Amino acid sequence: MKSKYHAPAMLAACLVALCLVNAAPVLAGDATVTGAVSVTQDGDNVTAVTIKTEDGKSYSVTLDEKGKEVAKHNGKKVTVTGEVAEKDGAHWITVKEAKAAE
Secondary structure (H helix, E strand, O other): OOOOOHHHHHHHHHHHHHHHHHHOOEEEEEEEEEEEEEEEEEOOEEEEEEEEOOOOOEEEEOOOHHHHHHHOOOOOEEEEEEEEEEEOOEEEEEEEEEEEOO
């Protein structure tokens, strides 16, 4: 015998699953991005690094060791390769390799 709570419980479970899927970052895999580096600092501490491409896309750089190396190119053009993800409508890149662009 089915409980009268079976359908609402299933609906609630589906809604929770849908919310979790939408909250997770969308992984796009590895990519190479070339653009201008912009660094935000609080005193001597780097708080954000962004790469803006010529087509207007912005990538927030994950501030791990390699990401902080990219910050040294503030105001210059770089080419980075790394894992790209989208979270809350923003593009993020975790840098695997970076070099000054020509």
